[in-house]
Amino acid sequence: MKILPKILFAAALTAATTSCDNFLDINNNPNAFTAESVSPDIILAQALTNTAAIYTGNNPSYNSYASWAAGYWTKTNVVSGYGEEQTYNYSTAYYAGLFDNTYDNLNDYNIIQTKGAGTGFPRHAAIARIMKAYGFLLLVDQYGDIPYTEALQGASKVTPKYDKAEDIYKDLLVQLKGAIADIDAAASNQAARTVSTEDVVFGGNMTKWKQFANSLQLRILLRESQTNNASINADVRTQLAALQTAKDGFITSDVVVQPNYSQNSGQQNPLYNRYAYTVAGTAATERNYQVPTQYIIDQYVNNNDPRVSQLYTLGSRIPAGSTTAVSGYIGGVLGEPTPPGLGTPTASTRQASRFLGANSLTAAGGIFKGLNAPTPLMLLSEHLFNKAEAETRGLFTGGNVDAKKDFLDGIKASFIYFYRPASTSLGTINGSAYTLSALTTSGAPGIAQYNTFIATTDAGGSNATNPLVNFDVATTNGDLGKQAIIIYQKYLALNSIASVEAWDDIRRTGLPRIPVSPQAAKGKLPTRLLYPLSEASTNTSNVPTGVDQYTKIFWDVVD
Incomplete structure (x- = not known):
């Protein structure tokens, strides 16, 4: 594991602006950097932008890995290879960059948090605390036990111990709650620096950061809500009951990163740049492969x-x-x-x-949208489906009445996401046009198509009698049960943009029942990634042994 700080720092990025020239570039000579020489506001935009790229569009990214595993993607006949994707015979080299790159990114946030708390940047520190929980969650869900309590300590701890995944889950909730408390405390601190355009997610709106922290807690608690551990299950119910009435509520719009993506080298939306079109307007190489x-x-x-x-x-x-x-x-x-x-x-x-993806600034809708489209960290549709599942399973109050509303709103939010055009304006992205209020606005993108979808007739009658669409006719349990159809519609909403969340659901619930590759060595889906060779070489005494791609994460209890 690369434990020395690697700050993703661009020369044009300053404390006053986030319009940087090469904001996806990696810093030169990271080992020569000293955290004391940079203030947290200068680092924040780079760290957030890199998180988005690692999550969705980088080579490698969590989204690309999971798009294969979750059954969204396959290969064409114009390219060979992709053997590990098709056989699930993962090696220690397969997507190994996710491990190192995520820890590098976590180092950025760790510097912001530790430095910001003591130098008048408590709001920046709180944002970093939230994003550290976000990054560690990605790692735990793909690798299980990982370095946590001894991680991010630089040269003082070059061989950190591995913590149990379930213990890390517990602390991630503590950290998210602590970040919310930090934000509240900063409100009465007259000396605390405000957050401005360096926040390329919410533009300095700290209430939205608290809502995001609450929605992350729901993601975490729901993921560990069906284990065989009675103590964990009881704790999940207790925490969910408290979370439902959290004073700041949950997200009301897609949580996206927008550092002003543009048609310049190193500045296009990373997913678009990798799989749609290059800066020159020519087809990206991998556009022909997937x-x-x-x-x-x-x-x-x-x-x-x-x-x-x-x-x-x-x-x-x-x-x-x-x-x-x-x-x-x-x-x-x-x-x-x-x-x-x-x-x-x-x-x-x-x-x-x-995959649709026009090579122009006016590309509208779809998976790629356009070169200047924002990059999601959490979709509103995912959150609404999470709420619906919690409600229908009795983990939140409200029962099937509230679950039905959130289920339908989750579908609507997905329609809005896939139909809305690309935008470079934070105000447009997080404004009223694309928040929960859009779900009742007839002119919002995708709403007309959503209404048609609900009423459309098909060979079997109509979607009014289709349990995959109509919540009322779904059964209580089974493949057409209410939890199952919520997971199913969530799967469709996350398609190729937040695929790793769908992949986590498949492992957690066994739903939807996606096809297994006929080349699968063991005739079944894998359950995790392997620790990279870099860890086995440099942290040998701590890396867990006896792990293969079928070793389950603690919350994965469905065969």
Whole structure:
């Protein structure tokens, strides 16, 4: 593990502005940097921007790893490789950068927190405390036991011990509550520096940071809410009961990072830059490698869900016994021996649908949206589905009445996200047009399509009788139970933008029941990533032994 501070610092970034020239670049010679020479407000924008890239669009990113594991992506016939994605035979090199890069990013936040608390930047320190919980949660959920209490201590602790995942979970909740208390305390501190444009998430709105901390607590508690440990389960119920009435409430809009992405080298939205188009406007290399699975396409098509047209282009195939190609939404099967292509179909090949992503500043909607689109850290739809699950399972009060409202609002929020255009304005992103109020605004993007979706008829009658859409006709338990359909619609909402949250749900609940690659060595899905070789080489005495890609995280109890 790289334990020396690596501050992602750009020369044009100052305490007064976040319009930096190379805000995705990595700092030169990180080991020569001393934390004492930089104030927390200068570091914050870089740290937040890098978190977003690691989460969604970097090479590697949590989103790209999970988009394969969760059944959203497969390969085309124009590229070889992707053996580990298709067989689940993970090595210590597979997505190893997630481990090191996340710890590097956590070092940034650790400096902001420790330095900010004692130098007049308590609000910056509180933000860093929240984001440290965010980053450690990502690590625990993919690796299980990790360095925590002895991590981020620089040269004084180069071989940190590994803490138990369930113990880290407990402390993450403590840290989030502590961050909220820190923000409240800073309000009466006349000497405390305010947060301004260096906050590329909420623009210095500390109430929104408290709401985000509460929503993160809900994510954490829900994830560990179905273990076989009676003590954990009881504690989860107690904490959720208190959380439901938290005075600052929860997020009311997508939580996104927007450092003013633009069409310049190192400044485009990272997901768009990697999988859509380059700064020069040419197709990104990996645009030709990944296509949607037929499974995820079918979930939209079979339920007359118009979001499919916002996510994918049409493909084509030549049906058996015909010489004429027909268009449709066409994907592949992860691990199939003859994957789909991208050119004109033949009798034995398919032309796959591709991810939408126009190479212009005006690209609207979809997964990639545009080069200047913000990068999500948490979607409003995810939070609403989390609330709905907690309510229908009796973990929150409100029961199925409130759960139904949050379920439908979660679908609406997803429609708004996929239909809304890219924007460079923090005010537009976090303003009334894209908050909860938009769910009752007929002119909001995606609302008309949502209303049509709910009322659409299909071969089986209508979505009014479809338990995957209509909360009232879902059963109490089982694959069409209320928890199951909440997880199902959440899966559709997180598609390829926050895939790691869907992957965590699949491991936690077994839902939805995604196909297993036919090349899977053990005939089943993996359950985790392996510790990188760098850890085995430098921290040998502490790295857990006997771990493979089927060793479960403590909250994963469903086979």
